[in-house]
Amino acid sequence: MTDWLVDFHVHTAASFDCLCRPEAVLARARRRGLDRVAITDHDTWTAARTLAARAPEAVLVGAEVRTREGVDIIGLLLREPVAPGQPLRATCEAIREQGGVVVVPHPFDPRRGGAGPYLDTILDLIDAVEGHNARARPAANARARAWAVARRLPLTAGSDAHTLAEIGRGAVRLPPFEPTRASLLAALRRGALARTVHSGLWVHVGSTYAKFARRFHRPALDLPGAEGGER
Numbered sequence: 130m131t132d133w134l135v136d137f138h139v140h141t142a143a144s145f146d147c148l149c150r151p152e153a154v155l156a157r158a159r160r161r162g163l164d165r166v167a168i169t170d171h172d173t174w175t176a177a178r179t180l181a182a183r184a185p186e187a188v189l190v191g192a193e194v195r196t197r198e199g200v201d202i203i204g205l206l207l208r209e210p211v212a213p214g215q216p217l218r219a220t221c222e223a224i225r226e227q228g229g230v231v232v233v234p235h236p237f238d239p240r241r242g243g244a245g246p247y248l249d250t251i252l253d254l255i256d257a258v259e260g261h262n263a264r265a266r267p268a269a270n271a272r273a274r275a276w277a278v279a280r281r282l283p284l285t286a287g288s289d290a291h292t293l294a295e296i297g298r299g300a301v302r303l304p305p306f307e308p309t310r311a312s313l314l315a316a317l318r319r320g321a322l323a324r325t326v327h328s329g330l331w332v333h334v335g336s337t338y339a340k341f342a343r344r345f346h347r348p349a350l351d352l353p354g355a356e357g358g359e360r
Contacts (some may be wrong), residue, residue: 133164136300138287143176146336147291151180161297169193172213196220201242203232221254228310235262237269260284263298263328283317291336298326
């Protein structure tokens with residue numbers, strides 16, 4: 130059976146710093162040759178859930194949740210929302226309790242909610258570490274990979290896309306899996322980082338523009354309730 134190519138970290142206009150319509154994100158992912166894409170909007174799962182209902186063969190339901198400590202945690206395979214602003218451990222536990230997968234994104238990027246200083250306090254709750262984030266500095270990604278490998282934790286990769294052009298710049302090639310915690314983790318342990326492109330600094334212009342644009346005009350989404358929170 131042919132392996133899948135999956136980008137595990139993608140945003141839509143449900144995030145406060147992105148203007149990409151969910152349907153456009155999915156179309157771009159398909160054009161980029163991705164078999165699955167994890168929609169991980171900031172502090173909301175609404176776009177991910179609705180898009181997954183439309184295209185269950187292509188979308189993983191997730192969210193990138195900001196904790197009380199200012200740390201970002203990704204939950205994958207969510208069945209219910211995870212409230213932002215909770216303590217870090219409580220956030221991870223809320224993901225685990227619903228059968229989700231706890232992923233630490235860009236752990237050594239302190240400018241973007243990296244969990245580096247807290248990793249040892251949640252080691253027992255971490256399922257995987259983002260070994261490549263296309264928006265993170267290469268040195269930060271290398272440090273994340275080394276930390277995870279030393280602890281025998283699986284790696285994910287994601288574009289952290291906030292613009293359509295970024296989608297697919299981080300991806301894992303792994304065996305096909307069912308949308309369950311056990312199946313995804315088993316596949317990740319057999320997977321390998323397949324796309325590790327560094328997006329550079331220019332992409333932050335797009336997300337910064339999105340923040341300002343939304344102060345004056347919040348883009349109308351074609352998904353009910355897909356409005357992201359402010360930070």
